[in-house]
Amino acid sequence: xxxxxxxxxxxxxxxxxxxxxxxLEQRVFQHQIGFYPDCYTFxxxxxxxxxxxxxxxxxxxxxxxKQIKKWSQAKKEALINDEYDAIPNLAKKKFK
Numbered sequence: 001x002x003x004x005x006x007x008x009x010x011x012x013x014x015x016x017x018x019x020x021x022x023x024l025e026q027r028v029f030q031h032q033i034g035f036y037p038d039c040y041t042f043x044x045x046x047x048x049x050x051x052x053x054x055x056x057x058x059x060x061x062x063x064x065x066k067q068i069k070k071w072s073q074a075k076k077e078a079l080i081n082d083e084y085d086a087i088p089n090l091a092k093k094k095f096k
Contacts, residue, residue, distance in 0.1 A: 004061035006068065008051040008076060011044035016076050020065040024052055051080045 005024040009017045009031055017040050021027035028049050031041045041047050055061035068076065075090040077083075 001056045002058075004055045004058045005052050006055065006061050006065045007049060008068070008080060009041060009047045010050045011041055011047055013044050015044065016050075016073065017041050017044075017047070018065055018068045018076075020058075020061050022058070024049075 002022055004020060004022050005027075006018065006020050007024060007028070009019070009028070011017060017031075019027065028047075030036065031039065031047050032045065034042045034045060036042065053064075055064070068079070071079075072090065075087055078086040078090055
């Protein structure tokens with residue numbers, strides 16, 4: 001079975017980029033060297049890989065990538081920092 005990876009990169013401007021790939025090492029290298037000039041990370045280098053998880057089902061990997069892309073920065077940071085219990089609370093809207 002071919003492995004797929006969902007990954008999060010921290011950019012120099014403190015934003016996060018979430019992607020999916022079947023070759024994590026190569027894809028991170030491409031982000032680092034600016035292989036794709038139109039990519040979000042191109043003007044935000046240097047970058048740092050801060051999170052990844054492996055999948056054996058590419059469909060599930062793409063689904064999770066799309067889900068994480070919609071998350072707030074705080075929620076992504078909870079995932080990156082292994083603070084899984086905080087993730088549901090960060091999804092709740094705060095009322096004043």
